[in-house]
Amino acid sequence: xxxxxxxxxxxxxxxxxxxxxxxxxxxxxxxxxxxxxxxxxxxxxxxxxxxxxxxxxxxxxxxxxxxxxxxxxxxxxxxxxxxxxxxxxxxxxxxxxxxxxxxxxxxxxxxxxxxxxxxxxxxxxxxxxxxxxxxxxxxxxxxxxxxxxxxxxxxxxxxxxxxxxxxxxxxxxxxxxxxxxxxxxxxxxxxxxxxxxxxxxxxxxxxxxxxxxxxxxxxxxxxxxxxxxxxxxxxxxxxxxxxxxxxxxxxxxxxxxxxxxxxxxxxxxxxxxxxxxxxxxxxxxxxxxxxxxxxxxxxxxxxxxxxxxxxxxxxxxxxxxxxxxxxxxxxxxxxxxxxxxxxxxxxxxxxxxxxxxxxxxxxxxxxxxxxxxxxxxxxxxxxxxxxxxxxxxxxxxxxxxxxxxxxxxxxxxxxxxxxxxxxxxxxxxxxxxxxxxxxxxxxxxxxxxxxxxxxxxxxxxxxxxxxxxxxxxxxxxxxxxxxxxxxxxxxxxxxxxxxxxxxxxxxxxxxxxxxxxxxxxxxxxxxxxxxxxxxxxxxxxxxxxxxxxxxxxxxxxxxxxxxxxxxxxxxxxxxxxxxxxxxxxxxxxxxxxxxxxxxxxxxxxxxxxxxxxxxxxxxxxxxxxxxxxxxxxxxxxxxxxxxxxxxxxxxxxxxxxxxxxxxxxxxxxxxxxxxxxxxxxxxxxxxxxxxxxxxxxxxxxxxxxxxxxxxxxxxxxxxxxxxxxxxxxxxxxxxxxxxxxxxxxxxxxxxxxx
Numbered sequence: 001x002x003x004x005x006x007x008x009x010x011x012x013x014x015x016x017x018x019x020x021x022x023x024x025x026x027x028x029x030x031x032x033x034x035x036x037x038x039x040x041x042x043x044x045x046x047x048x049x050x051x052x053x054x055x056x057x058x059x060x061x062x063x064x065x066x067x068x069x070x071x072x073x074x075x076x077x078x079x080x081x082x083x084x085x086x087x088x089x090x091x092x093x094x095x096x097x098x099x100x101x102x103x104x105x106x107x108x109x110x111x112x113x114x115x116x117x118x119x120x121x122x123x124x125x126x127x128x129x130x131x132x133x134x135x136x137x138x139x140x141x142x143x144x145x146x147x148x149x150x151x152x153x154x155x156x157x158x159x160x161x162x163x164x165x166x167x168x169x170x171x172x173x174x175x176x177x178x179x180x181x182x183x184x185x186x187x188x189x190x191x192x193x194x195x196x197x198x199x200x201x202x203x204x205x206x207x208x209x210x211x212x213x214x215x216x217x218x219x220x221x222x223x224x225x226x227x228x229x230x231x232x233x234x235x236x237x238x239x240x241x242x243x244x245x246x247x248x249x250x251x252x253x254x255x256x257x258x259x260x261x262x263x264x265x266x267x268x269x270x271x272x273x274x275x276x277x278x279x280x281x282x283x284x285x286x287x288x289x290x291x292x293x294x295x296x297x298x299x300x301x302x303x304x305x306x307x308x309x310x311x312x313x314x315x316x317x318x319x320x321x322x323x324x325x326x327x328x329x330x331x332x333x334x335x336x337x338x339x340x341x342x343x344x345x346x347x348x349x350x351x352x353x354x355x356x357x358x359x360x361x362x363x364x365x366x367x368x369x370x371x372x373x374x375x376x377x378x379x380x381x382x383x384x385x386x387x388x389x390x391x392x393x394x395x396x397x398x399x400x401x402x403x404x405x406x407x408x409x410x411x412x413x414x415x416x417x418x419x420x421x422x423x424x425x426x427x428x429x430x431x432x433x434x435x436x437x438x439x440x441x442x443x444x445x446x447x448x449x450x451x452x453x454x455x456x457x458x459x460x461x462x463x464x465x466x467x468x469x470x471x472x473x474x475x476x477x478x479x480x481x482x483x484x485x486x487x488x489x490x491x492x493x494x495x496x497x498x499x500x501x502x503x504x505x506x507x508x509x510x511x512x513x514x515x516x517x518x519x520x521x522x523x524x525x526x527x528x529x530x531x532x533x534x535x536x537x538x539x540x541x542x543x544x545x546x547x548x549x550x551x552x553x554x555x556x557x558x559x560x561x562x563x564x565x566x567x568x569x570x571x572x573x574x575x576x577x578x579x580x581x582x583x584x585x586x587x588x589x590x591x592x593x594x595x596x597x598x599x600x601x602x603x604x605x606x607x608x609x610x611x612x613x614x615x616x617x618x619x620x621x622x623x624x625x626x627x628x629x630x631x632x633x634x635x636x637x638x639x640x641x642x643x644x645x646x647x648x649x650x651x652x653x654x655x656x657x658x659x660x661x662x663x664x665x666x667x668x669x670x671x672x673x674x675x676x677x678x679x680x681x682x683x684x685x686x687x688x689x690x691x692x693x694x695x696x697x698x699x700x701x702x703x704x705x706x707x708x709x710x711x712x713x714x715x716x717x718x719x720x721x722x723x724x725x726x727x728x729x730x731x732x733x734x735x736x737x738x739x740x741x742x743x744x745x746x747x748x749x750x751x752x753x754x
Contacts, residue, residue, distance in 0.1 A: 090148030129171035141423035157721030256397030261452035329686030353532030373469030379427025382456025431548030469549035470496030522554035527583035562732030604647035617737030621728030639754030653716030672730030674699035
């Protein structure tokens with residue numbers, strides 16, 4: 001596709017007028033027919049179809065309520081490193097791959113691109129099994145009308161890991177499908193054919209994939225072929241340039257905010273500014289007669305304005321007088337009073353050995369906390385919707401194509417198959433794009449006016465109506481044995497909802513699991529050789545929306561645990577590196593954690609001695625099976641912390657694209673620095689604050705380390721999650737360096753020295 005054809009225009013037109021014989025469903029079959037095709041035994045006998053089973057909640061739920069906490073803990077420990085396989089619809093290769101007339105391959109990805117480079121990694125996996133050059137592959141997010149809807153959505157750092165086997169199987173199967181058709185057309189035995197760079201050769205003849213696919217109306221699907229050994233791959237494991245590089249460098253309109261439809265109108269919605277406020281009534285008389293206003297729409301819960309331009313809609317919105325019911329004006333102290341260790345629902349998430357005695361004089365106890373955090377992504381949420389003739393088309397940045405499709409269908413009272421969700425590139429996701437009520441609002445307003453409607457949040461609305469990272473409170477307790485190593489350690493942590501009460505996890509999950517496993521990320525003690533260790537979660541549902549935020553509970557939990565480990569190493573008079581290594585086993589993930597610790601220490605030249613005005617801090621963690629260790633070099637001037645260098649050792653198994661993995665590590669480290677040193681939401685007069693960048697402090701270019709040194713280790717034979725695990729150690733590593741410079745332990749985030 002040339003740069004003159006923008007991503008969005010291409011997608012919309014293509015979904016209405018596909019010309020490729022290799023991708024029949026879009027131009028010859030309705031969405032309901034696609035669903036029937038997916039059930040057709042002739043074309044769907046694939047090994048990856050039987051994977052997936054009951055889904056995440058189903059797997060976690062079996063038996064846990066009956067056998068209560070012991071089985072819950074066992075189930076949750078398995079879930080911490082579980083890489084669920086593809087568990088969605090549209091599982092035939094010719095639904096995912098479109099061979100275009102110019103012999104390009106268009107991959108309709110079940111995962112969306114949030115900037116992490118996933119599309120490039122997927123293209124590499126496909127190229128090696130489909131036998132095409134990487135330059136021949138274009139990747140777009142699969143619209144729901146393709147029949148490809150990912151049951152797991154996009155998140156959890158699972159895109160590459162969960163598609164590693166099924167996507168390669170589909171690519172290999174598509175290759176064999178092309179060879180089968182080529183054998184018929186060329187009159188050559190399939191076994192005598194070879195494929196390379198999108199060309200089939202054999203018997204002195206050649207055909208491009210496009211020529212083979214030109215008039216195919218029904219593909220014969222063979223059994224899934226064996227996958228090639230990774231050692232033979234040309235693209236996987238190589239630093240391939242990003243497939244979306246040109247579009248982003250030239251500023252092509254590929255994001256949700258760029259979306260347009262012919263004859264489109266613009267909308268604004270009035271949202272409450274106070275926590276817990278509910279809509280009572282509105283005076284819309286002034287707005288209805290304003291210039292450009294097409295219609296003012298009032299529902300039981302909200303008021304929207306549709307106008308010819310955005311500025312006209314915004315002006316009319318400001319003219320509407322809304323009366324809200326505000327039952328209580330919450331303060332930050334109210335929230336902190338609610339959210340404390342010892343309050344809320346208690347669940348022991350890890351239990352090994354004995355509990356510490358409260359009266360033991362040798363027990364060391366330290367408290368830690370983290371604040372409310374906003375997602376603060378660059379692109380605010382919004383959607384373009386067109387509802388007509390009982391069907392809906394929605395273009396938006398979303399991580400949950402299938403959930404958004406169902407929500408819109410339910411709100412409009414139409415069949416799910418009649419809602420086509422077209423995902424775009426995301427201008428930042430981090431969990432914020434899991435909540436898409438704005439798509440429903442845009443759809444309802446479009447239905448009211450009979451035209452396409454574009455509705456986006458203002459920046460203030462985005463900050464006030466975020467689904468926030470919950471604040472946390474931690475108490476770490478432990479004691480040393482006679483040899484100066486940890487005999488016992490306990491992590492008590494209080495948090496609001498992360499996974500529970502989100503679109504991905506209903507509220508009743510807490511009854512089943514006894515815990516919020518999102519808040520639990522990184523909360524368990526990873527050092528197996530500590531004889532007595534446990535973690536206890538105290539869960540509280542807060543009065544404002546909290547949900548998934550990049551790495552979930554990992555950043556706050558690791559900050560507490562690894563800061564405490566460091567403090568106990570100081571108390572024992574031991575090197576924090578040796579102290580950690582002595583508490584780790586030598587098999588499985590323990591060996592992998594040990595390896596990243598050793599590499600980080602060696603490559604950084606770690607020392608626990610202050611040199612001049614700088615000190616080093618060390619921390620490590622493991623998240624979703626990917627261990628990471630980091631060393632930071634820090635100085636302090638005018639009570640401000642400056643991070644000069646970060647050395648990161650990371651094991652994600654196979655690095656499908658090493659450059660992409662390093663970039664993800666760098667991004668996680670910078671996001672961690674921002675969260676640890678700057679970011680904080682608070683409450684003023686019952687409202688969440690700040691509501692714009694600037695007052696909501698974030699790390700800037702001047703806050704970036706002058707060097708981030710990444711060392712990748714392959715400790716597993718499959719790709720493991722990348723996007724979130726490197727967020728774990730950075731906060732504790734900074735805190736541990738500050739401890740050596742000041743002699744004081746900073747327990748609250750963001751870190752403040754004066």
